[in-house]
Amino acid sequence: MGIAWTVITCPVYGKLQNELVHLIENKPEPWRSHALGCLQTEKFTSLRTMLILGLDDEAHVRASAWLSVPDMILLRDFKAWTYLYHVYVQPEFRLQGLGEKTIQQVIAETEKYDVTGILLSAGDEKVRQSFYGHLGFVDVPPDPWLMTKHKERSLHGKSRKYAQSSTILRQVSLHDLATAQSICAHRHWICTPKESSEVGPQECEEDFCGLFTDDKASSFFVRIPYQNGIVLSWVVNSVHGWIQRLLCPDIKNNDLVEKIASKIGDITEKVTAMTHDQLRVLNLKPLLEF
Numbered sequence: 001m002g003i004a005w006t007v008i009t010c011p012v013y014g015k016l017q018n019e020l021v022h023l024i025e026n027k028p029e030p031w032r033s034h035a036l037g038c039l040q041t042e043k044f045t046s047l048r049t050m051l052i053l054g055l056d057d058e059a060h061v062r063a064s065a066w067l068s069v070p071d072m073i074l075l076r077d078f079k080a081w082t083y084l085y086h087v088y089v090q091p092e093f094r095l096q097g098l099g100e101k102t103i104q105q106v107i108a109e110t111e112k113y114d115v116t117g118i119l120l121s122a123g124d125e126k127v128r129q130s131f132y133g134h135l136g137f138v139d140v141p142p143d144p145w146l147m148t149k150h151k152e153r154s155l156h157g158k159s160r161k162y163a164q165s166s167t168i169l170r171q172v173s174l175h176d177l178a179t180a181q182s183i184c185a186h187r188h189w190i191c192t193p194k195e196s197s198e199v200g201p202q203e204c205e206e207d208f209c210g211l212f213t214d215d216k217a218s219s220f221f222v223r224i225p226y227q228n229g230i231v232l233s234w235v236v237n238s239v240h241g242w243i244q245r246l247l248c249p250d251i252k253n254n255d256l257v258e259k260i261a262s263k264i265g266d267i268t269e270k271v272t273a274m275t276h277d278q279l280r281v282l283n284l285k286p287l288l289e290f
C-alpha cells in the first residue's frame with residue numbers, strides 16, 4: 001500500500017473533513033471540541049493549524065498529526081516551538097513504520113519555521129520512550145508530559161531581529177495552541193489577583209483546549225515593552241476572575257511582577273466589556289505604560 005503525504009491548513013472541506021471528524025469523535029473532551037472547532041467553526045483557513053495526513057491509494061486517512069505553529073510576532077525575542085498533537089495511526093496499520101514517517105513529515109514542516117524545535121505532550125510512558133524517544137524527543141523537566149526535539153539548525157536569534165517597541169493586545173483563537181504552549185514551555189509566572197508564583201516549563205494543552213468549551217471565558221495575549229525587555233502574557237478571564245501565564249525574564253522582583261499582572265488583568269477585563277466602536281478607537285499604549 002502506497003501512502004501519499006499532504007499538509008492541509010485548517011479548516012478542511014469536503015469528504016476529508018467528514019473522515020477527520022469521525023476520527024476525532026472518539027477523543028474525550030476538551031481536546032475533541034478544540035479539534036472539531038479547528039476543522040469546522042473558524043471561517044477562514046488558518047496557517048497556524050495544519051493537518052499532516054498520510055492517505056492511501058483511495059484517499060482514505062491512514063495516519064494523521066496536527067501541528068500548531070506559534071505566532072512569531074508575539075514571541076519575537078523568546079524561544080518558540082511548533083506544537084504537535086493528535087498523532088494517530090489507524091489501528092490496523094500500526095507497527096509498520098507509519099507513525100515514524102508521520103513524525104518525519106512533522107519535522108520537515110517545522111524546518112520551514114524560525115522556531116527552536118517541536119514540543120508535544122504524551123502521558124503513556126511506553127509511547128514516550130519507545131516511540132518519541134526513539135525519534136529523538138527528550139523530556140522537558142520538571143513537567144512529566146512535555147517532550148521536545150530541537151531543530152538541527154536553530155535560526156533563533158539570527159533571522160529574528162525586530163524592533164521591540166510595539167504593544168500588542170489580541171484575542172486568543174483556536175489556532176494559538178503553539179503560542180500558548182511556547183509561553184508555558186519557558187520558566188514563567190502564574191499570576192492571579194491574589195497570588196503569583198514562578199514555575200518551570202508546564203504542559204498547558206488541556207487548559208488551552210478547555211477554553212473553547214467555556215462560553216464565559218475570554219482569553220488574550222498581551223505583549224508590552226518594559227524598560228529594555230518585553231513582558232508577554234497569556235490571560236484567561238472567566239467567572240473566577242483572571243489568571244495569567246507571564247513571561248518577563250528581565251524582572252526578578254515579585255511585587256513588580258504582581259503590579260504588571262494586575263494592570264494587564266484589569267485592561268483585559270475592560271476590553272472584554274467594550275463595544276466594537278469603543279475597541280476601534282482604543283489607544284492601548286498609555287493604558288499599558290508603567
Ligand SMILES: CC(C)(COP(=O)(O)OP(=O)(O)OC[C@H]1O[C@@H](n2cnc3c(N)ncnc32)[C@H](O)[C@@H]1OP(=O)(O)O)[C@@H](O)C(=O)NCCC(=O)NCCS
Nearest residue numbers: 087088089094095096097098099100121122126127130131
Ligand atoms: C503511537 C502511534 C502513533 C505509533 O504509530 P506506529 O505506526 O505504530 O509507529 P511505528 O510503526 O512507526 O513505530 C516506530 C517505533 O515506535 C515503537 N512504538 C510504536 N508504538 C508504540 C507503543 N504504543 N508502545 C511502545 N513502542 C511503540 C515501535 O515499536 C517502533 O520501534 P522500532 O523501530 O524499534 O521497532 C500509534 O500507536 C497510535 O496512533 N496510537 C494511538 C494514539 C497515540 O497514542 N498517539 C500518541 C499520542 S501523544
